[in-house]
Amino acid sequence: MRIIKKVEEYRNFLDESKKMQTGFVPTMGALHEGHLSLVRKSKIENELTVVSIFINPRQFNDRTDYEKYPRNTEHDLTLLEENDCDIVFLPETEDIYKGYNGFEMDFKGLDSIYEGKYRPGHFQGVVDIVYRLFDIVKPDNAYFGKKDFQQLAIIKLMVQQANLPINIIPCEIIREPSGLAMSSRNQRLTDEQKEIASNIYKTMLKIKESVKVGESCDKWINFFEKEINNFAFLKCEYAAFCDPETLKPIYFFEENQGIQLCVAVWCDKIRLIDNIFLQL
Numbered sequence: 126m127r128i129i130k131k132v133e134e135y136r137n138f139l140d141e142s143k144k145m146q147t148g149f150v151p152t153m154g155a156l157h158e159g160h161l162s163l164v165r166k167s168k169i170e171n172e173l174t175v176v177s178i179f180i181n182p183r184q185f186n187d188r189t190d191y192e193k194y195p196r197n198t199e200h201d202l203t204l205l206e207e208n209d210c211d212i213v214f215l216p217e218t219e220d221i222y223k224g225y226n227g228f229e230m231d232f233k234g235l236d237s238i239y240e241g242k243y244r245p246g247h248f249q250g251v252v253d254i255v256y257r258l259f260d261i262v263k264p265d266n267a268y269f270g271k272k273d274f275q276q277l278a279i280i281k282l283m284v285q286q287a288n289l290p291i292n293i294i295p296c297e298i299i300r301e302p303s304g305l306a307m308s309s310r311n312q313r314l315t316d317e318q319k320e321i322a323s324n325i326y327k328t329m330l331k332i333k334e335s336v337k338v339g340e341s342c343d344k345w346i347n348f349f350e351k352e353i354n355n356f357a358f359l360k361c362e363y364a365a366f367c368d369p370e371t372l373k374p375i376y377f378f379e380e381n382q383g384i385q386l387c388v389a390v391w392c393d394k395i396r397l398i399d400n401i402f403l404q405l
């Protein structure tokens with residue numbers, strides 16, 4: 126496993142490796158099984174697997190969240206080595222943003238709903254770094270978790286608008302046995318809080334199993350909020366039903382409809398997101 130820290134070093138390496146089909150997994154580190162499932166998928170589907178670890182300050186709308194974001198590069202490198210990762214790219218903020226102001230895209234409103242509404246500037250920050258990383262790594266395939274459902278939709282849109290020759294590969298959400306979606310931020314929860322936070326998924330499952338054609342989505346949004354807010358530590362920020370492709374809000378359940386339920390819930394001071402697919 127080779128570790129590359131400088132953009133220039135990566136550019137030189139690219140000259141040597143150009144012919145290899147490359148899979149890329151961008152991360153912010155504090156790696157867990159969710160990240161590693163992406164790495165393993167890339168290993169199967171490509172000749173070369175590149176993982177980047179970079180905590181991108183531009184995508185944090187909350188300074189405390191940035192400062193307290195878990196950092197453990199040594200452990201991350203051990204996990205990547207164990208999973209046969211080929212290249213780890215570990216850039217520094219100054220180097221990666223040098224001479225680059227960001228990528229201007231038309232979000233078509235996707236940056237101001239759901240996550241975008243509560244995290245102003247977040248998606249512009251995500252697009253800025255992913256575009257830049259794509260330009261350096263030049264992957265054939267890039268792997269993103271469905272855990273960040275809206276991010277995935279926005280990255281697909283970015284690739285389309287920038288006309289990049291990169292396949293965006295969506296990957297399933299990896300969960301704890303309790304159902305809690307794995308997340309680097311879970312490290313900041315106590316064991317008790319993790320157990321309680323598993324009710325986010327359990328409540329979404331209840332909804333998945335109960336919704337009926339003709340019902341209003343509002344009814345189930347209220348149900349989710351009420352159930353969640355009854356648990357210690359938990360506070361629902363939003364729950365929304367939307368089209369899985371366009372992310373447009375859905376108001377009523379119709380026959381044969383596929384719907385994504387996306388939620389954000391605070392567990393004490395930690396903000397957690399999750400989503401689930403419903404087939405009517």
Ligand code: AMP
Nearest residue numbers: 152153159269270272273297298299307
């Ligand atoms: P992050 O380090 O949080 O920026 O995540 C890096 C990538 O891993 C993103 O594409 C995430 O969607 C993905 N990811 C994070 N958690 C999970 C999970 N529990 N299951 C699957 N993918 C995940």
